[in-house]
Amino acid sequence: MTSTALLTDRYELTMVDAALRAGTHDRPSVFEAFGRSLPRGRRYGVVAGTGRLLELIERFRFTDAELEWLRANDVVGAPTLDWLADYRFTGTITGYREGEVYFPGSPLLVVESSFAEGVVLETLILSVLNYDSSVAGAAARMVSAARGRPLAEMGSRRTGERSAVAAARAAYIAGFGASSNLEAGRSWGVPTMGTAAHAFTMLHDSEEEAFRAQVDALGPSTTLLVDTYDVAEGVATAVRVAGTSLGAVRLDSGDLLTLVHDVREQLDSLGATSTRITVTNDLDEYAIAALASTPVDSYGVGTSLVTGSGHPAAGMVYKLVARQGADGAWVSVAKKSADKATHGGRKHPVRVLGASGTAVSETIYVGDEAPASALASGRALHVPLVVDGAVLGGATGAAGVRAARKHHAAAVAELPAQAFRLAAGEPVIPTVYETV
């Protein structure tokens, strides 16, 4: 079990050091992860990374190796090293289900623990939520732009090698059908796909030899990449080699808006009427929408997906919102600066639904609990994730990914139709604060 404890900003540990010395480290505290706004112009956001995060928190332990490095580098004093040696999170984490949609101010994750136990998780929590939600938010837009046609995630090579696995997982939760990334298949049960690159064609003495080698190995239901040389010749060769039961042809270059029509006509004229066309050339949600009128069958998306389509970090922050004082009384706290205002206090968010089941508002009750009346016409958004240090089942592993994918589809189905406009706009429902 690899420790995740040093995937952490140094100041988390120096804060523990100073608080221990002052005797304030044990003050019961409430931290909250949220986004002050959505990525600019987006109508809604998508929470992703939660299940993955819970597993990383279970591995957040300071073993001898971490402690020795911290000691040798004089990061914190001896009492803090002792405290870290015993660290395991014993508090409670409540949050939005993975796959849920969210809005500005939505309290996505609430961590209740001592100050020190909660503050050291900040960096890890934000790294995971910011990256994974960035990808999921972009993926959801691509899924709605594709209008039911399947999408595959193919961006592993355009992001860090471990972020690639997280991206494949997040895209699958947001409705992509498959990924090229094998580790995402092994770790998270994401279906994997892929057949061949241009290099494979160029390895062989002719395109025909390459296609024959591929069909011999993978069968005629494979996808042949037909644009290494001339597309029309490539398509003719593909059907000649694989027959009219050829699974699909892939286009990775050129003007897809005209090319897809030409290739469809050619395939049909050759009798390959059930051979599908998949396109993979620098797509984003706008290019996908533009291809709606063409007879394309599926999309492969890389760079724009794994980099959040212009918003590579979702903009989430992690803030102390309440803590007990020396007298045991709770104090709501909030930074005061005009440009980074936050709402203090423990929050209980409800997605208020109209008569037809369509979302109307994100109503956040600040106080002890949401009133029962609010739940009559809405859905409570918080679920327990960690109770007294124990990670609850259901959210982790491949089963958690399947549950998140299912929940995402249900949550998106509640959104008003304007949510799916690609043009920049305001959040599709307002965030409303109510003090109870």
Added chain:
Amino acid sequence: MTSTALLTDRYELTMVDAALRAGTHDRPSVFEAFGRSLPRGRRYGVVAGTGRLLELIERFRFTDAELEWLRANDVVGAPTLDWLADYRFTGTITGYREGEVYFPGSPLLVVESSFAEGVVLETLILSVLNYDSSVAGAAARMVSAARGRPLAEMGSRRTGERSAVAAARAAYIAGFGASSNLEAGRSWGVPTMGTAAHAFTMLHDSEEEAFRAQVDALGPSTTLLVDTYDVAEGVATAVRVAGTSLGAVRLDSGDLLTLVHDVREQLDSLGATSTRITVTNDLDEYAIAALASTPVDSYGVGTSLVTGSGHPAAGMVYKLVARQGADGAWVSVAKKSADKATHGGRKHPVRVLGASGTAVSETIYVGDEAPASALASGRALHVPLVVDGAVLGGATGAAGVRAARKHHAAAVAELPAQAFRLAAGEPVIPTVYETV
């Protein structure tokens, strides 16, 4: 040793599967990693990730766990599983030194091996080079914009938790002085820094109590965050608590262009003339340049750095450029499409230097070797990295990072002054191809 073998697109393995069956998998081949262009508007790029990549390649092995998953999921056939079980890279890798600057078409990494041995490394090579070079390219611009003032990388929370470590490493190579990321300190010897967040101030009953706790633990040379409530009061409290030997104050919000002047005046009036001012509020290279006229002492940069300042993937590709045919003759290969044209053949890049030692062109000799005359007025850019499967010393580990940082500084010093303009423009020197 954790295997890196499944951090790979499925099609790399299905290509091996088909080539094995066709008997073409063993054809000696040359692959090349390069960028067709720089990130838009950039004058130069910075290679990063190389040392990290070489360590990941050493761990690219298919153990029983990987093979069992591939078998259970029917990814490739039994002969391919046997081939993968024995896989270790036995070829040669030549490339740009880590930290080197690069231009469109620069052959950053050349992999010479059998087709199958080289093709399976594609995804891993590109994941590392694309992400790390994206960060290093952005970091280098921030370093030149800061005109000698120190910069710290603080973006761990804005990118995937493992990419955060790579980002800290890449930024340090490109001239940043430190990082907040502890794992980057442990794994790569990057100096780490950080003291406290707003949460620490709000944990305490007053700003004064918080500052006192911090100074007690970390000494008066610490950095106090003075903008949780009112900045002028925060500065006054900071100097009252820590004395005039206070190390630094940090500003993380507000209009820095005026605020820095005000805080400097206040510190000086309080006698804290050696107390430094560090700013950390959503900076990028443009904001850093805009602060040049203020008495700021250092910068902390987060989101824009770890997301490549608008270019979160450097745009590198990995292409087969030559391979032997069945007759043993070498064939230069290249995809023909107009929008993705590549140059076939084995390449030998030289940074041609003018009389003053200033870079004049990136001249790429295509053929067996660069002419001796070219090296009289230039610098050969390729160095051996892996020879017959053995990773050479020098590029890996913390020593490799130090060497890369040093080399980067030297390579940047060769660039013409126009390289450091922040405004969008063309690559600062042309890329020239010469056939030899």
